[in-house]
Amino acid sequence: MSETRTPPALGAPSRSRSEALGAGRYAPVVTAEDWMDLALDEARAALDHDDVPIGAIVVAPGGGVVARRHNEREKSGDPTAHAEVLALRDAAAQGMDGWRLEGHTLVATLEPCPMCAGAALLARVDTVVFAAADPKAGALGSLYNFAADPRLRHEMTLISGVRAEESASLLQDFFRQQRSAGSLLD
Numbered sequence: 498m499s500e501t502r503t504p505p506a507l508g509a510p511s512r513s514r515s516e517a518l519g520a521g522r523y524a525p526v527v528t529a530e531d532w533m534d535l536a537l538d539e540a541r542a543a544l545d546h547d548d549v550p551i552g553a554i555v556v557a558p559g560g561g562v563v564a565r566r567h568n569e570r571e572k573s574g575d576p577t578a579h580a581e582v583l584a585l586r587d588a589a590a591q592g593m594d595g596w597r598l599e600g601h602t603l604v605a606t607l608e609p610c611p612m613c614a615g616a617a618l619l620a621r622v623d624t625v626v627f628a629a630a631d632p633k634a635g636a637l638g639s640l641y642n643f644a645a646d647p648r649l650r651h652e653m654t655l656i657s658g659v660r661a662e663e664s665a666s667l668l669q670d671f672f673r674q675q676r677s678a679g680s681l682l683d
Contacts, residue, residue: 529626532556532604533660535565536628539580540606540667543567550667551607553580555588555622558600564588581605581613585620598622606664608635608657614643618651626656628664 532554539552548568555564564587569578581603589596602624603609603617609627614636617625625637625644632639637655644653 527560529604529656529659532562532602532626533606533628533664535562536580536604536606537660537663537667539565539567540664541567543569543580544671546572548572550671551580551605553584553603553605555584555598556602556604557588557593563591563601577612579610579613581609582616585616585622589620596620602626604659607631607668608637608639610634611636611641611643614641617653618643618649621651622653624654624656626659628659629661629668630657 535554536552539554540550541552543550543552546569548571550568552567553565554562557563564584566583566587567580569580569583570576572578585598585603588598588601598620599622601620601622603622604626605613606628608629608631609617609625610631611634614625627637630639634640636643637653638644638657643649644655
């Protein structure tokens, strides 16, 4: 059954981002806030190519980050190049259990849309952590709740609101700049 709860602390003390990412590899991170820090870094990277600043990471059952991506719709010209879908593809490509990501956690800076929530559901992700709710397109509680729909074959645990204000501020600043430049994206 789906539930919304506060982010768990996973035991070890929090480390700085540089310690968590040591030597060019993705190392285990210990709290949902730490995971969200990495997703927010990815979201900021999307600004380099004028994409909406949304980032996502996939965390393996042992706590290690196995994929991290940001939106690339504008960069790639691909309408499906959402951060969550790209991160799920990268994680599945590692071939640990084929396309199944059971036991994994998806962390995103914005509540996933129907496409991204559906991808997480189909990948059999156990938990989705997200920062800001998306009242216009959110599919994990705002408009729909794919995580707890009894008609679907898989349920996911939800953890929402992790660093929501920071994520919302990043998105608001982006769209404010787009409007002032006269180049608002859809």
